[in-house]
Amino acid sequence: MEIANLPISPSHRAKLLSAGYTTFSSLSAVSPSQLARDLNIALQEASDILKVVSDITRSESLHGGNAILKGAQTAWDMLSEEQMQKRITTGCDDLDTILGGGIHCKEVTEVGGVPGIGKTQLGIQLAVNVQIPVEYGGLGGKAVYIDTEGSFMVERAYQVAEGCIMDTLDKFGHHRKVILDCQEQMQPNSFLANIFYFRICSYTEQIAVINYLQKFLAEQKDVKIIIIDSVTFHFRQDFDDLALRTRVLCGMSLKLMELTKTYNLAVVLLNQVTTKFTEGSFQLTLALGDSWSHACTNRVILYWNGNERHAYIDKSPSLRSASAPFSVTSKGIRNATSQCKRVRMM
């Protein structure tokens, strides 16, 4: 690294060179006021130059001078990291299979479907399942539940937590020691205590809470999932300026993406459906339009297939398109009860 290609203005560069500062070491000992005098520039400018120089020398010594970019990671490192990650189980094995083990951290997953298909049920289930202690193969995290529609039922959450505890204990029935260790955690009340619930009554509040999350998550490091039920509700009414809506929504999705990466957590957005007129017929698609459809990493569509609930992977960078049946029982989301349990790959 030489003075000649320092990222400062050309006139400053020329002044540095003509004043005799030709190497980095010559700049290392100089004070801003002295530099300002020598170069005949303002003190602020001189300290800016010195800051640039010290930043570069520091990053050079850190990375041996050959790192391509500060903050960049190689795919190899990311792969190793990804393999260490645990997934948040949905409670339904078939659904977990097509999701590659469950809901991924560091990704935004959008779940959409017609009313009554079980979006909120899945949301509650995930808020509970994320808390399965590490000893039982879970993440032992906490959940943030952002409720815009008022559909979160705490009685139901209690039921689901009970069901989850029962099934987890069944699965680990032979490990007596583990059960004694986390007896306290495995109570429905402690599951409920670890769901942070925000009730949102307008889109302004929704934007505000997403901006606030940054601060909230810095304090609550254990949060592993954020569920927004639903992201659509307030944006579908009293919004006249559609262009503004697109901008606000895109800004919001970038914020969420950033949160997932920074705090290593999963974001699940529940979305409603709408009809769209394409190629001469009305078809069901997810609400909020075409720009929004890029706002998620993965998209799962829930739909009715006869009398059976199915989930379909509509978009994902790493998962293939596939569908799987699931059912909503009194304990929560579970495997489909009918005979046909086979996962259909497409």
Added chain:
Amino acid sequence: MAESNEPQAKATASVSSSGNPTSSLSRVSKCPETLEEGKRSFSDDAGFARVQPMIEDWHQPWLNGVELLEDSNHNKHFLPTGYEGIDVLLGGGLCEGQLTEMVGPSSSGKTQVCLYSAALVADKHFGVVMFVDTCNSFSPKRIACIVDQLSSSFSGEAKERRLKRVMSNIFCHSVFDIFALLDVLHQLEFKLKQQVKSGDTKICLLIIDSISSLLTPVLGGKGSEGRLLMVSAGIILKKLANEYNISVLVTNHMVGGEGGILKPALGESWKSIPHVRLQLTRDQGSNICNVSILKHTFMATGRTAKFVIHSRSCSVQDGRGR
């Protein structure tokens, strides 16, 4: 009056293209005082003499057609995307020195093309790939699958080593706003400047998936700052591409235009920035994607091709114990 100012008249004549007598006359009448002023400030400001060489240094040297052709033959190669359909359509793949844009609706295969090209370019020893990720869509697992497919002739240790080599040549950087992107691009330019001197392994492919999700929140409204940011990002990308022989690939989404017909997002001022613009579409529930040329520097627009996105399961992943 015109005769008394003969020298200036000549000087202006070379500037005025038409030689229309009235216009040159009116120029001449204005000329003396402006020249006087220029002379005075020139002699007064000795700094100008010092600045002038710098200004002269600043501009690029001129090139003639033969040199340009040589440059493009030697330095501007085609980087294959790995999808035969696209490569044939583009006469070899993504051209170095150019900005290629892929537009398409959600889940039309844009990210898959990005990931596949990244894996293939890193695999074929072309150089380092830089992936700028804005929607958390960079999937190292998917890259590992693709490399696994590409190296099916290898086995065991050799395969593992190859996987590591390829994946270490792909760098990913997450960016969540346009200012961070500009920052990254400036850093990259700075690094590249050094690399040209020191001769390290060079970056040959820069992927931004997707640029539109960074730009949509700032575009529109009353102010024009958003458009300014968009265009300046475009200018830096094209500069990087041209000066350092990088192929730049960006993705853009589509929005509903008039009558519900989908059109590429980001509007008219972005349209002129990319060299090549491809549109991807995919039929619901099938693996077959269609690609068509919307804009190209030397090929006819409107040509189309098909390619298939393989969704083979990944054996290497399941077998690897960590």
